[in-house]
Amino acid sequence: MVVSSFKPTSEVLAIPVNILPKNWQIDAYTNLSNYTEYDFTRYFINSFIVTFFAVLLAVILCTTAGYGFAKYKFKYNNLIFIIVLSTIMIPFQAIVVPLFILMKDLGLQNSYLGLIIPESLTAFGVFLMRQFFYSIPDEIIESARIDGASEFRIFWTISVPMAKTAIFALIIFHSQWVWNLLLWPLIIISSPEMRTIPQAIALFSGVYFTPYPEQLAISVLGCLPLLVIFMFLSKNFTKGITLTGLK
Amino acid sequence: MKYNEKIQKKGFYFVLPTLIIYGIFLIYPMLSAFHYSFYKWNMISESKYVGLKHYIRMFGDRRFWNSYLTTFHFTFISIFIIIILSFLLALLFQEKIMLKNFFQSSIFVPVILTMVAIAVVWQFMFQSTGVLSNIFLDIFGINIKWLTSKSVAPYSMILVNVWKITGYYMIIFIAGLLNIPSIYYEAAKVDGTSYLQRLFYITIPLMKNTFILAFVSGVIFSFAAFPQQYVMTEGGPARSTEVLALLIYKQAFEFTKFGYSSAISVAFFLTLLVFSLIQFRIFQSESNY
Numbered sequence: 155m156v157v158s159s160f161k162p163t164s165e166v167l168a169i170p171v172n173i174l175p176k177n178w179q180i181d182a183y184t185n186l187s188n189y190t191e192y193d194f195t196r197y198f199i200n201s202f203i204v205t206f207f208a209v210l211l212a213v214i215l216c217t218t219a220g221y222g223f224a225k226y227k228f229k230y231n232n233l234i235f236i237i238v239l240s241t242i243m244i245p246f247q248a249i250v251v252p253l254f255i256l257m258k259d260l261g262l263q264n265s266y267l268g269l270i271i272p273e274s275l276t277a278f279g280v281f282l283m284r285q286f287f288y289s290i291p292d293e294i295i296e297s298a299r300i301d302g303a304s305e306f307r308i309f310w311t312i313s314v315p316m317a318k319t320a321i322f323a324l325i326i327f328h329s330q331w332v333w334n335l336l337l338w339p340l341i342i343i344s345s346p347e348m349r350t351i352p353q354a355i356a357l358f359s360g361v362y363f364t365p366y367p368e369q370l371a372i373s374v375l376g377c378l379p380l381l382v383i384f385m386f387l388s389k390n391f392t393k394g395i396t397l398t399g400l401k
Numbered sequence: 402m403k404y405n406e407k408i409q410k411k412g413f414y415f416v417l418p419t420l421i422i423y424g425i426f427l428i429y430p431m432l433s434a435f436h437y438s439f440y441k442w443n444m445i446s447e448s449k450y451v452g453l454k455h456y457i458r459m460f461g462d463r464r465f466w467n468s469y470l471t472t473f474h475f476t477f478i479s480i481f482i483i484i485i486l487s488f489l490l491a492l493l494f495q496e497k498i499m500l501k502n503f504f505q506s507s508i509f510v511p512v513i514l515t516m517v518a519i520a521v522v523w524q525f526m527f528q529s530t531g532v533l534s535n536i537f538l539d540i541f542g543i544n545i546k547w548l549t550s551k552s553v554a555p556y557s558m559i560l561v562n563v564w565k566i567t568g569y570y571m572i573i574f575i576a577g578l579l580n581i582p583s584i585y586y587e588a589a590k591v592d593g594t595s596y597l598q599r600l601f602y603i604t605i606p607l608m609k610n611t612f613i614l615a616f617v618s619g620v621i622f623s624f625a626a627f628p629q630q631y632v633m634t635e636g637g638p639a640r641s642t643e644v645l646a647l648l649i650y651k652q653a654f655e656f657t658k659f660g661y662s663s664a665i666s667v668a669f670f671l672t673l674l675v676f677s678l679i680q681f682r683i684f685q686s687e688s689n690y
Contacts, residue, residue: 219415226410227412228410228416244427247650248669249430249431251662252429252430252663254653255437255659277423330513337646337650340650352516356520356631359524370521374518376518377514
Protein backbone atom coordinates (compact mmCIF):
# COMPACT_ATOMS: atom_id res chain seq x y z
CA MET A 155 0.00 0.00 0.00
CA VAL A 156 1.98 2.87 -1.33
CA VAL A 157 -0.88 5.18 -0.57
CA SER A 158 -1.08 4.86 3.17
CA SER A 159 2.62 4.43 3.75
CA PHE A 160 3.14 7.89 2.42
CA LYS A 161 3.64 10.59 4.94
CA PRO A 162 5.05 13.15 2.56
CA THR A 163 7.70 15.13 4.36
CA SER A 164 9.32 12.29 6.23
CA GLU A 165 9.11 10.01 3.21
CA VAL A 166 10.63 12.57 0.93
CA LEU A 167 13.60 12.95 3.19
CA ALA A 168 14.05 9.19 3.40
CA ILE A 169 14.38 8.61 -0.28
CA PRO A 170 17.99 8.49 -1.43
CA VAL A 171 19.05 5.21 0.07
CA ASN A 172 22.75 5.56 -0.47
CA ILE A 173 23.22 8.86 1.31
CA LEU A 174 23.29 9.25 5.07
CA PRO A 175 20.14 11.15 5.97
CA LYS A 176 21.57 13.13 8.85
CA ASN A 177 24.32 14.64 6.79
CA TRP A 178 22.51 15.88 3.80
CA GLN A 179 19.24 17.04 5.26
CA ILE A 180 20.32 20.52 6.11
CA ASP A 181 22.87 20.66 3.36
CA ALA A 182 20.27 20.30 0.69
CA TYR A 183 18.31 23.20 2.04
CA THR A 184 21.22 25.52 2.60
CA ASN A 185 22.67 24.58 -0.76
CA LEU A 186 19.60 25.99 -2.42
CA SER A 187 21.00 29.44 -1.99
CA ASN A 188 24.11 28.41 -3.90
CA TYR A 189 22.14 28.16 -7.10
CA THR A 190 22.38 31.83 -7.75
CA GLU A 191 20.43 31.68 -10.99
CA TYR A 192 17.44 30.47 -8.99
CA ASP A 193 16.03 33.00 -6.55
CA PHE A 194 13.69 30.75 -4.63
CA THR A 195 12.67 33.37 -2.09
CA ARG A 196 11.49 35.53 -4.92
CA TYR A 197 9.52 32.62 -6.43
CA PHE A 198 7.78 32.04 -3.14
CA ILE A 199 6.83 35.69 -2.94
CA ASN A 200 5.56 35.53 -6.52
CA SER A 201 3.48 32.47 -5.79
CA PHE A 202 2.03 34.08 -2.67
CA ILE A 203 1.14 37.28 -4.49
CA VAL A 204 -0.43 35.47 -7.42
CA THR A 205 -2.35 33.04 -5.26
CA PHE A 206 -3.63 35.76 -2.96
CA PHE A 207 -4.90 38.06 -5.68
CA ALA A 208 -6.21 35.31 -7.95
CA VAL A 209 -8.23 33.92 -5.08
CA LEU A 210 -9.40 37.37 -4.05
CA LEU A 211 -10.56 38.12 -7.58
CA ALA A 212 -12.20 34.70 -7.84
CA VAL A 213 -14.11 35.29 -4.62
CA ILE A 214 -15.26 38.74 -5.73
CA LEU A 215 -16.43 37.53 -9.13
CA CYS A 216 -18.04 34.33 -7.91
CA THR A 217 -19.94 35.87 -5.01
CA THR A 218 -21.25 38.87 -6.94
CA ALA A 219 -22.23 36.78 -9.96
CA GLY A 220 -23.63 33.95 -7.87
CA TYR A 221 -25.69 36.45 -5.91
CA GLY A 222 -26.92 38.20 -9.02
CA PHE A 223 -27.98 34.93 -10.61
CA ALA A 224 -29.64 33.56 -7.51
CA LYS A 225 -31.46 36.58 -6.14
CA TYR A 226 -32.57 38.68 -9.10
CA LYS A 227 -34.87 38.05 -12.00
CA PHE A 228 -33.47 40.22 -14.76
CA LYS A 229 -33.82 39.63 -18.45
CA TYR A 230 -31.91 36.62 -19.81
CA ASN A 231 -30.80 35.64 -16.31
CA ASN A 232 -30.89 31.94 -17.15
CA LEU A 233 -29.34 32.32 -20.55
CA ILE A 234 -26.40 34.30 -19.18
CA PHE A 235 -25.98 31.81 -16.39
CA ILE A 236 -25.83 28.93 -18.83
CA ILE A 237 -23.25 30.78 -20.91
CA VAL A 238 -21.05 31.34 -17.87
CA LEU A 239 -21.58 27.80 -16.61
CA SER A 240 -20.77 26.27 -19.98
CA THR A 241 -17.23 27.63 -19.67
CA ILE A 242 -16.71 24.75 -17.22
CA MET A 243 -16.45 22.59 -20.29
CA ILE A 244 -13.62 24.61 -21.77
CA PRO A 245 -10.47 22.81 -20.76
CA PHE A 246 -7.68 25.22 -19.97
CA GLN A 247 -5.29 23.28 -22.18
CA ALA A 248 -7.50 23.99 -25.15
CA ILE A 249 -7.27 27.76 -24.83
CA VAL A 250 -3.66 28.28 -23.78
CA VAL A 251 -2.47 29.28 -27.22
CA PRO A 252 -5.12 31.93 -27.96
CA LEU A 253 -4.99 33.12 -24.38
CA PHE A 254 -1.24 33.52 -24.63
CA ILE A 255 -1.62 35.55 -27.81
CA LEU A 256 -4.32 37.69 -26.20
CA MET A 257 -2.17 38.34 -23.15
CA LYS A 258 0.80 39.18 -25.32
CA ASP A 259 -1.32 41.70 -27.25
CA LEU A 260 -2.50 43.21 -23.99
CA GLY A 261 1.13 43.49 -22.88
CA LEU A 262 0.55 41.30 -19.86
CA GLN A 263 3.34 38.84 -20.56
CA ASN A 264 5.67 38.48 -17.58
CA SER A 265 3.33 40.38 -15.29
CA TYR A 266 1.42 39.45 -12.17
CA LEU A 267 -1.79 40.50 -13.82
CA GLY A 268 -1.15 38.11 -16.69
CA LEU A 269 -0.95 35.27 -14.20
CA ILE A 270 -3.73 36.41 -11.92
CA ILE A 271 -6.61 37.03 -14.30
CA PRO A 272 -6.81 33.65 -16.06
CA GLU A 273 -6.13 31.81 -12.82
CA SER A 274 -9.02 33.52 -11.08
CA LEU A 275 -11.64 32.17 -13.45
CA THR A 276 -13.76 29.37 -12.10
CA ALA A 277 -17.23 28.88 -13.46
CA PHE A 278 -17.61 26.17 -10.90
CA GLY A 279 -17.18 28.77 -8.17
CA VAL A 280 -19.96 30.85 -9.68
CA PHE A 281 -22.18 27.79 -9.69
CA LEU A 282 -21.27 26.98 -6.10
CA MET A 283 -22.07 30.49 -4.86
CA ARG A 284 -25.31 30.63 -6.80
CA GLN A 285 -26.50 27.38 -5.24
CA PHE A 286 -25.55 28.67 -1.85
CA PHE A 287 -27.31 32.03 -2.21
CA TYR A 288 -30.47 30.21 -3.25
CA SER A 289 -30.70 28.83 0.25
CA ILE A 290 -30.85 32.34 1.77
CA PRO A 291 -34.50 33.29 2.24
CA ASP A 292 -35.75 36.16 0.07
CA GLU A 293 -37.65 37.60 3.03
CA ILE A 294 -34.44 38.74 4.71
CA ILE A 295 -33.43 40.65 1.62
CA GLU A 296 -36.94 42.06 1.18
CA SER A 297 -37.12 43.36 4.72
CA ALA A 298 -33.73 45.02 4.34
CA ARG A 299 -35.04 46.71 1.21
CA ILE A 300 -38.04 48.01 3.08
CA ASP A 301 -35.63 49.43 5.66
CA GLY A 302 -34.11 51.36 2.79
CA ALA A 303 -30.78 49.59 2.41
CA SER A 304 -29.14 49.82 -0.99
CA GLU A 305 -28.73 46.67 -3.05
CA PHE A 306 -24.99 46.60 -2.61
CA ARG A 307 -25.29 47.12 1.11
CA ILE A 308 -27.70 44.22 1.39
CA PHE A 309 -25.27 42.09 -0.52
CA TRP A 310 -22.28 43.14 1.52
CA THR A 311 -23.68 43.27 5.04
CA ILE A 312 -26.36 40.57 4.94
CA SER A 313 -25.81 38.07 2.16
CA VAL A 314 -22.03 37.75 2.15
CA PRO A 315 -21.74 37.05 5.88
CA MET A 316 -24.40 34.36 5.51
CA ALA A 317 -22.42 32.67 2.76
CA LYS A 318 -19.25 32.40 4.82
CA THR A 319 -19.07 28.60 4.66
CA ALA A 320 -19.26 28.52 0.89
CA ILE A 321 -16.80 31.36 0.49
CA PHE A 322 -14.40 29.61 2.81
CA ALA A 323 -14.64 26.39 0.80
CA LEU A 324 -14.04 28.38 -2.36
CA ILE A 325 -10.97 30.06 -0.88
CA ILE A 326 -9.42 26.80 0.27
CA PHE A 327 -9.94 25.00 -2.99
CA HIS A 328 -9.08 27.78 -5.28
CA SER A 329 -5.90 28.75 -3.46
CA GLN A 330 -4.69 25.18 -3.61
CA TRP A 331 -5.50 25.03 -7.30
CA VAL A 332 -3.76 28.31 -8.11
CA TRP A 333 -0.68 27.54 -6.05
CA ASN A 334 -0.16 24.27 -7.91
CA LEU A 335 -0.61 25.49 -11.47
CA LEU A 336 2.24 24.81 -13.86
CA LEU A 337 1.14 25.10 -17.46
CA TRP A 338 0.04 28.72 -17.49
CA PRO A 339 3.10 30.13 -15.68
CA LEU A 340 5.33 28.13 -18.03
CA ILE A 341 3.71 29.84 -20.97
CA ILE A 342 3.14 33.41 -19.85
CA ILE A 343 6.29 33.87 -17.77
CA SER A 344 9.62 33.88 -19.50
CA SER A 345 11.65 36.24 -17.35
CA PRO A 346 13.34 34.42 -14.46
CA GLU A 347 12.35 36.84 -11.70
CA MET A 348 8.62 36.33 -12.34
CA ARG A 349 8.60 32.54 -11.96
CA THR A 350 6.23 30.80 -9.62
CA ILE A 351 7.21 27.93 -7.35
CA PRO A 352 5.87 24.98 -9.39
CA GLN A 353 7.46 26.45 -12.48
CA ALA A 354 10.77 26.90 -10.67
CA ILE A 355 10.69 23.33 -9.37
CA ALA A 356 9.93 21.99 -12.83
CA LEU A 357 12.72 23.98 -14.47
CA PHE A 358 15.17 23.31 -11.68
CA SER A 359 14.65 19.57 -11.88
CA GLY A 360 14.63 19.63 -15.65
CA VAL A 361 18.10 21.13 -15.97
CA TYR A 362 19.93 18.27 -14.28
CA PHE A 363 19.52 14.74 -15.48
CA THR A 364 20.67 13.21 -12.24
CA PRO A 365 18.37 14.27 -9.44
CA TYR A 366 19.96 15.97 -6.49
CA PRO A 367 18.73 16.25 -2.95
CA GLU A 368 18.30 19.96 -3.59
CA GLN A 369 15.45 19.19 -5.94
CA LEU A 370 13.73 17.27 -3.21
CA ALA A 371 14.41 20.05 -0.76
CA ILE A 372 12.71 22.65 -2.91
CA SER A 373 9.84 20.26 -3.63
CA VAL A 374 9.27 19.87 0.08
CA LEU A 375 9.43 23.60 0.62
CA GLY A 376 7.05 24.17 -2.26
CA CYS A 377 4.44 21.95 -0.64
CA LEU A 378 4.95 23.33 2.82
CA PRO A 379 2.48 26.24 2.73
CA LEU A 380 -0.30 23.90 1.61
CA LEU A 381 0.62 21.34 4.23
CA VAL A 382 0.53 23.94 6.97
CA ILE A 383 -2.87 25.12 5.83
CA PHE A 384 -4.06 21.55 5.68
CA MET A 385 -2.89 20.80 9.20
CA PHE A 386 -4.81 23.71 10.60
CA LEU A 387 -7.90 23.32 8.52
CA SER A 388 -8.14 19.62 7.77
CA LYS A 389 -11.72 19.50 9.02
CA ASN A 390 -12.76 22.37 6.80
CA PHE A 391 -11.01 20.71 3.90
CA THR A 392 -13.13 17.61 4.02
CA LYS A 393 -16.20 19.70 4.72
CA GLY A 394 -15.32 21.83 1.73
CA ILE A 395 -15.02 18.81 -0.54
CA THR A 396 -18.38 17.48 0.46
CA LEU A 397 -19.85 20.92 -0.11
CA THR A 398 -18.19 21.44 -3.48
CA GLY A 399 -18.13 17.84 -4.60
CA LEU A 400 -21.67 16.79 -3.88
CA LYS A 401 -24.20 19.04 -5.37
CA MET B 402 -44.52 46.54 -9.47
CA LYS B 403 -42.54 49.07 -11.47
CA TYR B 404 -40.29 49.60 -8.49
CA ASN B 405 -39.73 45.90 -8.04
CA GLU B 406 -38.86 45.39 -11.67
CA LYS B 407 -36.28 48.11 -11.40
CA ILE B 408 -34.69 46.36 -8.47
CA GLN B 409 -34.65 43.03 -10.26
CA LYS B 410 -32.84 44.63 -13.15
CA LYS B 411 -30.08 45.74 -10.82
CA GLY B 412 -29.08 42.11 -10.47
CA PHE B 413 -27.49 42.40 -13.87
CA TYR B 414 -24.82 44.70 -12.45
CA PHE B 415 -23.79 41.97 -10.04
CA VAL B 416 -23.30 39.59 -12.94
CA LEU B 417 -21.73 42.02 -15.36
CA PRO B 418 -18.08 41.94 -14.18
CA THR B 419 -18.00 38.16 -14.34
CA LEU B 420 -19.66 38.15 -17.70
CA ILE B 421 -17.11 40.57 -19.12
CA ILE B 422 -14.05 38.87 -17.69
CA TYR B 423 -15.19 35.36 -18.58
CA GLY B 424 -16.12 36.59 -22.00
CA ILE B 425 -12.70 38.09 -22.67
CA PHE B 426 -10.49 35.49 -21.05
CA LEU B 427 -12.40 32.26 -21.59
CA ILE B 428 -15.01 32.44 -24.29
CA TYR B 429 -13.09 34.66 -26.68
CA PRO B 430 -9.91 32.50 -26.52
CA MET B 431 -11.97 29.38 -27.16
CA LEU B 432 -13.50 30.95 -30.24
CA SER B 433 -10.09 32.15 -31.38
CA ALA B 434 -8.77 28.61 -31.03
CA PHE B 435 -11.22 27.63 -33.74
CA HIS B 436 -10.16 30.65 -35.76
CA TYR B 437 -6.41 30.08 -35.41
CA SER B 438 -6.74 26.46 -36.35
CA PHE B 439 -7.45 27.56 -39.93
CA TYR B 440 -4.28 29.62 -40.14
CA LYS B 441 -0.64 28.82 -40.54
CA TRP B 442 1.11 30.96 -38.02
CA ASN B 443 4.37 31.01 -36.09
CA MET B 444 4.29 34.42 -34.38
CA ILE B 445 7.04 35.82 -36.56
CA SER B 446 5.80 35.81 -40.13
CA GLU B 447 2.38 36.87 -41.41
CA SER B 448 -0.41 34.44 -40.72
CA LYS B 449 -1.78 32.64 -43.73
CA TYR B 450 -5.21 31.10 -44.24
CA VAL B 451 -4.83 27.40 -44.91
CA GLY B 452 -8.40 26.17 -44.51
CA LEU B 453 -8.79 22.65 -43.25
CA LYS B 454 -5.16 21.76 -43.86
CA HIS B 455 -4.31 21.42 -40.18
CA TYR B 456 -7.22 19.11 -39.57
CA ILE B 457 -6.39 16.94 -42.55
CA ARG B 458 -2.83 16.76 -41.37
CA MET B 459 -3.96 15.96 -37.86
CA PHE B 460 -6.02 12.97 -38.97
CA GLY B 461 -3.01 11.53 -40.70
CA ASP B 462 -0.55 12.43 -37.98
CA ARG B 463 0.59 9.35 -36.10
CA ARG B 464 2.02 11.48 -33.33
CA PHE B 465 -1.40 13.02 -32.74
CA TRP B 466 -3.19 9.66 -32.64
CA ASN B 467 -0.55 8.22 -30.41
CA SER B 468 -1.04 11.12 -28.05
CA TYR B 469 -4.82 10.81 -28.25
CA LEU B 470 -4.76 7.13 -27.37
CA THR B 471 -2.16 7.70 -24.66
CA THR B 472 -4.47 10.24 -23.05
CA PHE B 473 -7.44 7.88 -23.20
CA HIS B 474 -5.41 5.01 -21.85
CA PHE B 475 -4.06 7.16 -19.03
CA THR B 476 -7.47 8.62 -18.20
CA PHE B 477 -9.64 5.54 -18.18
CA ILE B 478 -7.31 3.14 -16.46
CA SER B 479 -6.61 5.79 -13.82
CA ILE B 480 -10.28 6.46 -13.24
CA PHE B 481 -11.20 2.81 -13.12
CA ILE B 482 -8.60 2.13 -10.43
CA ILE B 483 -9.28 5.35 -8.55
CA ILE B 484 -13.02 4.82 -8.29
CA ILE B 485 -12.76 1.24 -7.10
CA LEU B 486 -9.94 1.99 -4.71
CA SER B 487 -11.50 5.09 -3.21
CA PHE B 488 -14.86 3.40 -2.84
CA LEU B 489 -13.28 0.47 -1.02
CA LEU B 490 -11.36 2.86 1.20
CA ALA B 491 -14.55 4.76 1.97
CA LEU B 492 -16.24 1.49 2.95
CA LEU B 493 -13.26 0.58 5.08
CA PHE B 494 -13.35 3.89 6.91
CA GLN B 495 -16.98 3.35 7.78
CA GLU B 496 -15.85 0.60 10.11
CA LYS B 497 -14.19 1.32 13.39
CA ILE B 498 -10.50 0.85 12.80
CA MET B 499 -7.36 1.87 14.61
CA LEU B 500 -5.86 5.27 13.86
CA LYS B 501 -8.69 6.00 11.47
CA ASN B 502 -8.10 9.74 11.31
CA PHE B 503 -4.39 9.33 10.81
CA PHE B 504 -4.82 6.96 7.87
CA GLN B 505 -7.55 9.05 6.41
CA SER B 506 -5.48 12.23 6.41
CA SER B 507 -2.41 10.38 5.13
CA ILE B 508 -4.35 9.24 2.12
CA PHE B 509 -5.79 12.68 1.64
CA VAL B 510 -2.55 14.64 1.89
CA PRO B 511 -1.35 13.96 -1.71
CA VAL B 512 -4.49 15.71 -2.95
CA ILE B 513 -3.32 19.07 -1.72
CA LEU B 514 0.34 18.70 -2.64
CA THR B 515 1.85 20.38 -5.65
CA MET B 516 1.82 18.02 -8.61
CA VAL B 517 5.19 19.24 -9.78
CA ALA B 518 6.76 18.47 -6.43
CA ILE B 519 5.11 15.07 -6.33
CA ALA B 520 6.46 14.35 -9.79
CA VAL B 521 9.99 15.24 -8.70
CA VAL B 522 9.75 12.96 -5.67
CA TRP B 523 8.35 10.06 -7.67
CA GLN B 524 11.05 10.56 -10.21
CA PHE B 525 13.54 9.82 -7.46
CA MET B 526 11.69 6.73 -6.37
CA PHE B 527 11.45 5.47 -9.93
CA GLN B 528 15.18 5.79 -10.52
CA SER B 529 17.08 2.57 -10.98
CA THR B 530 18.72 3.23 -7.62
CA GLY B 531 15.54 4.61 -6.06
CA VAL B 532 13.49 3.17 -3.25
CA LEU B 533 10.80 1.52 -5.34
CA SER B 534 13.25 -0.15 -7.66
CA ASN B 535 15.21 -1.49 -4.72
CA ILE B 536 12.12 -2.86 -3.05
CA PHE B 537 11.10 -4.64 -6.22
CA LEU B 538 14.62 -5.89 -6.73
CA ASP B 539 14.70 -7.34 -3.23
CA ILE B 540 11.30 -8.97 -3.37
CA PHE B 541 10.93 -10.12 -6.94
CA GLY B 542 14.49 -10.01 -8.10
CA ILE B 543 13.65 -7.84 -11.07
CA ASN B 544 14.67 -4.29 -11.74
CA ILE B 545 11.70 -2.52 -13.24
CA LYS B 546 12.48 0.30 -15.62
CA TRP B 547 9.78 2.56 -14.30
CA LEU B 548 10.36 5.52 -16.53
CA THR B 549 12.70 4.24 -19.20
CA SER B 550 10.67 1.38 -20.60
CA LYS B 551 8.06 2.12 -23.20
CA SER B 552 5.65 -0.42 -21.80
CA VAL B 553 6.05 0.42 -18.12
CA ALA B 554 6.23 4.23 -18.17
CA PRO B 555 2.52 4.81 -18.96
CA TYR B 556 1.61 2.71 -15.96
CA SER B 557 4.06 4.57 -13.77
CA MET B 558 2.19 7.73 -14.77
CA ILE B 559 -1.11 6.09 -13.86
CA LEU B 560 0.32 5.01 -10.52
CA VAL B 561 1.29 8.58 -9.64
CA ASN B 562 -2.09 9.90 -10.74
CA VAL B 563 -3.92 7.30 -8.67
CA TRP B 564 -1.77 8.07 -5.66
CA LYS B 565 -2.42 11.76 -6.04
CA ILE B 566 -6.21 11.88 -6.35
CA THR B 567 -7.62 8.75 -4.71
CA GLY B 568 -7.92 10.63 -1.42
CA TYR B 569 -10.21 13.21 -2.97
CA TYR B 570 -12.69 10.63 -4.20
CA MET B 571 -12.43 8.75 -0.95
CA ILE B 572 -13.79 11.83 0.84
CA ILE B 573 -16.55 12.18 -1.73
CA PHE B 574 -17.55 8.55 -1.27
CA ILE B 575 -17.42 8.83 2.50
CA ALA B 576 -19.81 11.77 2.29
CA GLY B 577 -21.99 9.81 -0.12
CA LEU B 578 -22.13 6.88 2.27
CA LEU B 579 -23.14 9.15 5.12
CA ASN B 580 -26.07 10.39 3.06
CA ILE B 581 -27.66 6.96 2.94
CA PRO B 582 -30.19 6.72 5.76
CA SER B 583 -29.11 4.00 8.18
CA ILE B 584 -32.69 2.83 8.44
CA TYR B 585 -32.27 0.98 5.14
CA TYR B 586 -29.44 -1.04 6.54
CA GLU B 587 -31.26 -1.81 9.72
CA ALA B 588 -34.30 -3.01 7.81
CA ALA B 589 -32.09 -5.14 5.59
CA LYS B 590 -30.29 -6.59 8.57
CA VAL B 591 -33.60 -7.62 10.08
CA ASP B 592 -34.34 -9.44 6.87
CA GLY B 593 -31.14 -11.39 7.34
CA THR B 594 -29.10 -10.09 4.40
CA SER B 595 -25.35 -10.49 4.15
CA TYR B 596 -22.89 -7.62 3.98
CA LEU B 597 -22.30 -8.15 0.28
CA GLN B 598 -26.02 -8.22 -0.45
CA ARG B 599 -26.47 -4.93 1.36
CA LEU B 600 -23.51 -3.53 -0.55
CA PHE B 601 -24.82 -4.51 -3.97
CA TYR B 602 -28.52 -3.94 -3.44
CA ILE B 603 -28.53 -0.88 -1.21
CA THR B 604 -25.24 0.99 -1.12
CA ILE B 605 -24.16 0.90 -4.75
CA PRO B 606 -27.58 1.65 -6.33
CA LEU B 607 -28.13 4.53 -3.92
CA MET B 608 -24.72 5.96 -4.67
CA LYS B 609 -25.15 5.89 -8.43
CA ASN B 610 -25.07 9.68 -8.68
CA THR B 611 -21.91 9.91 -6.61
CA PHE B 612 -20.29 7.36 -8.90
CA ILE B 613 -21.27 9.25 -12.00
CA LEU B 614 -20.07 12.51 -10.53
CA ALA B 615 -16.76 10.96 -9.56
CA PHE B 616 -16.41 9.50 -13.03
CA VAL B 617 -17.13 12.76 -14.85
CA SER B 618 -14.88 14.95 -12.77
CA GLY B 619 -12.18 12.30 -12.76
CA VAL B 620 -12.17 12.06 -16.52
CA ILE B 621 -12.03 15.82 -16.97
CA PHE B 622 -9.23 16.06 -14.45
CA SER B 623 -7.11 13.21 -15.81
CA PHE B 624 -7.68 14.15 -19.41
CA ALA B 625 -5.97 17.45 -18.74
CA ALA B 626 -2.92 15.89 -17.08
CA PHE B 627 0.21 17.83 -17.79
CA PRO B 628 2.67 18.56 -14.93
CA GLN B 629 3.64 14.99 -14.14
CA GLN B 630 4.43 14.08 -17.72
CA TYR B 631 6.21 17.37 -18.25
CA VAL B 632 8.46 16.85 -15.26
CA MET B 633 8.97 13.10 -15.23
CA THR B 634 9.23 11.95 -18.82
CA GLU B 635 8.66 14.90 -21.15
CA GLY B 636 6.48 12.53 -23.12
CA GLY B 637 9.10 9.81 -23.50
CA PRO B 638 10.26 7.12 -23.74
CA ALA B 639 9.37 6.87 -27.41
CA ARG B 640 6.39 9.20 -26.85
CA SER B 641 4.64 6.58 -24.77
CA THR B 642 3.54 9.18 -22.21
CA GLU B 643 2.99 12.15 -24.49
CA VAL B 644 -0.51 13.19 -23.45
CA LEU B 645 -2.55 15.71 -25.42
CA ALA B 646 -1.91 18.66 -23.13
CA LEU B 647 1.81 18.09 -23.51
CA LEU B 648 1.52 17.78 -27.28
CA ILE B 649 -0.43 21.05 -27.48
CA TYR B 650 2.25 22.73 -25.41
CA LYS B 651 5.09 21.31 -27.47
CA GLN B 652 3.53 22.10 -30.84
CA ALA B 653 2.91 25.70 -29.86
CA PHE B 654 5.82 26.66 -27.66
CA GLU B 655 8.60 24.38 -28.81
CA PHE B 656 7.86 24.03 -32.51
CA THR B 657 5.98 27.38 -32.80
CA LYS B 658 3.22 25.76 -34.83
CA PHE B 659 0.44 27.81 -33.30
CA GLY B 660 -2.14 26.96 -35.95
CA TYR B 661 -1.60 23.25 -35.76
CA SER B 662 -1.53 23.38 -32.00
CA SER B 663 -4.88 25.18 -32.06
CA ALA B 664 -6.33 22.44 -34.26
CA ILE B 665 -5.29 19.87 -31.66
CA SER B 666 -6.80 22.11 -28.96
CA VAL B 667 -10.08 22.10 -30.83
CA ALA B 668 -10.02 18.31 -31.09
CA PHE B 669 -9.24 18.14 -27.39
CA PHE B 670 -12.12 20.47 -26.57
CA LEU B 671 -14.62 18.64 -28.77
CA THR B 672 -13.70 15.28 -27.28
CA LEU B 673 -14.30 16.53 -23.78
CA LEU B 674 -17.47 18.30 -24.90
CA VAL B 675 -18.96 15.18 -26.46
CA PHE B 676 -17.94 13.32 -23.39
CA SER B 677 -19.52 15.74 -20.94
CA LEU B 678 -22.73 15.85 -22.97
CA ILE B 679 -23.04 12.07 -22.88
CA GLN B 680 -22.40 12.14 -19.17
CA PHE B 681 -24.93 14.88 -18.71
CA ARG B 682 -27.52 12.79 -20.54
CA ILE B 683 -26.86 9.77 -18.40
CA PHE B 684 -26.98 11.92 -15.32
CA GLN B 685 -30.36 13.36 -16.28
CA SER B 686 -31.98 10.06 -17.14
CA GLU B 687 -30.62 8.52 -13.95
CA SER B 688 -31.98 11.15 -11.64
CA ASN B 689 -35.42 10.95 -13.18
CA TYR B 690 -36.56 7.90 -11.34
